[in-house]
Amino acid sequence: MQANTTRGFLWSDVETRTLLNIWGEQDIQAALDGNFRNSFVYRDVSRRLAATGFDRTPEQCRVRIKSLKRQYLLAKEGNLRNNGQYHKICKFYDAMERILSNRPALDPRELMDGGGGAAEEAGDGLEEDGEDAQDGYSESMGECLYPAESEVKLEYPNVPIPVPVKVTVGSHSSTVRPHHSGQSAGGLPVRTPKRPRKRRSTFPMERLMEQFLQQSAQAEDAFYRVEEQRLAAEDGRREAEHARELHMLQMLGQMFSAVSSAATPTKAAPPPRPPVISSASLSHHLGPSGHARRPSPLTDCPGQQSRPQSTDPQTLGISGGGARGPELEPSRGGGGHYGSPGWGAGSLVFERYYSLGSSAHRGMDDDLPSLVKSIVPPLTSKKHKGQDGRIGIIGGCQEYVKRAVLNTEPLSGPRCDSYTGAPYFAAISALKVGADLSHVFCTKDAATVIKSYSPELIVHPVLDSPHAVEEIEKWLPRLHGLVVGPGLGREDLLLKNAKEVIERSKARDIPIVIDADGLWLVTQQPSVIQGYPKGILTPNIMEFTRLYEALHHEPMNSTDLKSSVLQLSGALGNLTLVLKGEQDLITDGSKVYSCSVEGSGRRCGGQGDLLSGSMGVLAHWAHSASTAGRIRGLNPSVVAAFGACSLTRQCNSQAFQRHRRSTTTSDMIQEIGTAFRKLFES
Numbered sequence: 001m002q003a004n005t006t007r008g009f010l011w012s013d014v015e016t017r018t019l020l021n022i023w024g025e026q027d028i029q030a031a032l033d034g035n036f037r038n039s040f041v042y043r044d045v046s047r048r049l050a051a052t053g054f055d056r057t058p059e060q061c062r063v064r065i066k067s068l069k070r071q072y073l074l075a076k077e078g079n080l081r082n083n084g085q086y087h088k089i090c091k092f093y094d095a096m097e098r099i100l101s102n103r104p105a106l107d108p109r110e111l112m113d114g115g116g117g118a119a120e121e122a123g124d125g126l127e128e129d130g131e132d133a134q135d136g137y138s139e140s141m142g143e144c145l146y147p148a149e150s151e152v153k154l155e156y157p158n159v160p161i162p163v164p165v166k167v168t169v170g171s172h173s174s175t176v177r178p179h180h181s182g183q184s185a186g187g188l189p190v191r192t193p194k195r196p197r198k199r200r201s202t203f204p205m206e207r208l209m210e211q212f213l214q215q216s217a218q219a220e221d222a223f224y225r226v227e228e229q230r231l232a233a234e235d236g237r238r239e240a241e242h243a244r245e246l247h248m249l250q251m252l253g254q255m256f257s258a259v260s261s262a263a264t265p266t267k268a269a270p271p272p273r274p275p276v277i278s279s280a281s282l283s284h285h286l287g288p289s290g291h292a293r294r295p296s297p298l299t300d301c302p303g304q305q306s307r308p309q310s311t312d313p314q315t316l317g318i319s320g321g322g323a324r325g326p327e328l329e330p331s332r333g334g335g336g337h338y339g340s341p342g343w344g345a346g347s348l349v350f351e352r353y354y355s356l357g358s359s360a361h362r363g364m365d366d367d368l369p370s371l372v373k374s375i376v377p378p379l380t381s382k383k384h385k386g387q388d389g390r391i392g393i394i395g396g397c398q399e400y401v402k403r404a405v406l407n408t409e410p411l412s413g414p415r416c417d418s419y420t421g422a423p424y425f426a427a428i429s430a431l432k433v434g435a436d437l438s439h440v441f442c443t444k445d446a447a448t449v450i451k452s453y454s455p456e457l458i459v460h461p462v463l464d465s466p467h468a469v470e471e472i473e474k475w476l477p478r479l480h481g482l483v484v485g486p487g488l489g490r491e492d493l494l495l496k497n498a499k500e501v502i503e504r505s506k507a508r509d510i511p512i513v514i515d516a517d518g519l520w521l522v523t524q525q526p527s528v529i530q531g532y533p534k535g536i537l538t539p540n541i542m543e544f545t546r547l548y549e550a551l552h553h554e555p556m557n558s559t560d561l562k563s564s565v566l567q568l569s570g571a572l573g574n575l576t577l578v579l580k581g582e583q584d585l586i587t588d589g590s591k592v593y594s595c596s597v598e599g600s601g602r603r604c605g606g607q608g609d610l611l612s613g614s615m616g617v618l619a620h621w622a623h624s625a626s627t628a629g630r631i632r633g634l635n636p637s638v639v640a641a642f643g644a645c646s647l648t649r650q651c652n653s654q655a656f657q658r659h660r661r662s663t664t665t666s667d668m669i670q671e672i673g674t675a676f677r678k679l680f681e682s
């Protein structure tokens with residue numbers, strides 16, 4: 001049987017209701033009524049279910065329906081409607097009633113006991129199940145693969161419950177089992193006067209139901225224990241495979257270097273090329289106006305810039321090549337700040353390129369698309385609001401920046417001083433990806449504007465208040481992720497508040513994504529985020545160049561961006577970096593991953609905000625998954641970054657297919673749901 005890709009063996013309520021809606025559709029019911037061989041009907045049910053996003057095999061659908069019918073009949077038979085108990089037995093009683101009341105009456109015996117069930121079972125598609133014709137109970141042990149589903153199949157006695165009764169004949173007394181017909185086993189008439197009533201008071205129906213529920217819970221527990229063991233064994237197997245793969249790669253690397261040194265014995269390795277900035281190559285990334293320039297630090301934060309540990313590619317363990325596919329070069333030092341074994345010194349540096357549907361990565365431990373899938377929390381009815389993520393966005397100001405009061409060099413080109421769109425895009429994207437609550441901490445005058453874009457956002461007009469940091473800190477214990485920078489502006493007061501909020505969030509171990517004007521802050525004061533394992537920076541080429549030059553005090557070599565991202569990540573203490581562009585380059589200083597999921601040629605403003613907002617949620621999910629041991633050997637920040645990049649690009653592609661040149665970020669946001677499902681839930 002095909003494995004359920006949701007990894008959930010229990011049916012959620014939503015899933016069950018969807019199944020019932022489909023099963024109750026007129027054409028399905030007509031097909032089930034009219035045919036003996038009905039497996040094709042359940043194939044259709046399964047297909048329709050898949051179209052709503054639930055992946056179940058026809059057999060799973062059939063078994064579920066059968067189980068529901070059994071529960072329904074139990075509830076109906078038990079005549080519990082009057083005291084409302086029937087919902088305990090059959091949660092979906094009303095839906096079943098609605099559907100089945102339009103069908104020829106079901107004979108309870110079909111499902112409750114062994115007799116007479118064949119016709120109805122056949123009617124619901126049991127063409128291949130010969131055993132069904134014999135016994136409705138025995139099937140619970142053999143056929144149903146889901147223990148949780150067997151709850152009502154197990155040992156539930158027929159009604160009325162057969163209890164031994166004492167029969168007195170002359171001076172002899174013996175115990176016999178009463179027969180439904182009122183006949184003893186030997187055909188003698190048996191006195192069955194008040195016994196049944198006494199029986200009922202000894203074994204009230206409610207108690208039996210409770211026993212059932214307990215048994216089903218126990219069966220469910222047992223099942224999950226077995227499933228956990230299976231998954232643990234699977235993890236072990238994958239780890240062993242990964243170790244073997246790494247070992248082979250190391251051997252290959254050694255072989256290659258031995259072969260190449262034998263082939264060129266006299267030719268010395270070329271010295272590392274000094275990093276250069278070429279206006280021609282940079283203009284490729286910066287556009288015709290090419291605003292590459294050295295930032296001047298804010299005067300209120302002198303001496304904050306820390307020297308990078310090293311900017312030498314060799315000491316950072318950098319692979320300078322640009323070829324596609326795995327590329328090996330022994331690391332000669334570098335990072336290793338991250339907790340998991342295998343990070344840092346001695347690890348191999350190689351690049352992996354991903355595009356949607358690529359099979360090259362399958363089966364590897366750093367199979368990023370699969371890892372992203374594995375961090376997505378399941379949607380269950382057991383959770384309460386907020387458990388899947390409360391994200392905070394620090395940014396949003398309006399008519400606030402007065403260039404005259406800025407302590408920075410004049411900005412090139414005209415500058416819009418009203419940034420309410422960016423925090424909105426980030427916050428709404430976080431919600432659409434799956435966060436439960438999205439908070440925006442912005443200036444007073446921006447709050448009403450941002451709130452008016454969407455009632456779904458919680459907007460705090462505090463960022464420019466005298467006690468901004470304290471006001472925001474009150475919320476930090478409730479936040480799972482922070483995105484700093486969209487629409488923050490560059491006013492000293494706001495940057496100072498943002499910096500303090502970052503510091504306090506770090507102290508609470510909250511994942512932090514820094515984008516846009518937040519990156520301006522990092523350019524001035526790298527120490528604010530340097531070395532923080534749960535930090536992610538998302539610069540575009542412009543912001544990246546500024547950061548690089550601020551940290552390395554020399555122009556960036558824009559012809560070799562992969563080396564540059566590795567260098568910058570190293571200089572920032574192996575911080576996770578995403579250099580956005582035609583391909584998004586992602587690194588935490590040990591490897592460079594490239595996300596090239598197909599987007600489009602449309603580059604409307606705000607896409608970066610969609611990226612940072614969704615990354616805030618994914619960072620929370622990834623770190624939670626890592627804590628729970630569901631990600632091993634890979635930095636969760638990298639997994640989150642890759643997920644958000646793929647998603648943004650997929651949204652771009654989908655929106656472009658609909659709107660072509662008129663695509664805007666709002667159109668992309670509309671696509672988040674389907675893009676997410678396509679990438680991570682299929």
Ligand SMILES: NC(=O)C1=CN([C@@H]2O[C@H](COP(=O)(O)OP(=O)(O)OC[C@H]3O[C@@H](n4cnc5c(N)ncnc54)[C@H](OP(=O)(O)O)[C@@H]3O)[C@@H](O)[C@H]2O)[C@@H](O)CC1
Binds near residue numbers: 287413423485609
């Ligand atoms: N709807 C809203 O409210 C939105 C608000 N936003 C908010 O605006 C604030 C400022 O953000 P920002 O990106 O405009 O400022 P900054 O980094 O100074 O760039 C200035 C100049 O750099 C260049 N340039 C930029 N990217 C480049 C690239 N990839 N490749 C090459 N060049 C590039 C480009 O120069 P040009 O094209 O003119 O030569 C550009 O004019 C920030 O808070 C942000 O969150 C945005 O999120 C958008 C949606």
Ligand SMILES: Nc1ncnc2c1ncn2[C@@H]1O[C@H](COP(=O)(O)OP(=O)(O)OP(=O)(O)O)[C@@H](O)[C@H]1O
Binds near residue numbers: 582648
């Ligand atoms: N040339 C490109 N081709 C395909 N996708 C791109 C390209 N450039 C950027 N992207 C995608 O767009 C997303 C946003 O990147 P972009 O460079 O527009 O950020 P930004 O300039 O910070 O955006 P914003 O307008 O929000 O400030 C990234 O996730 C990236 O994947």
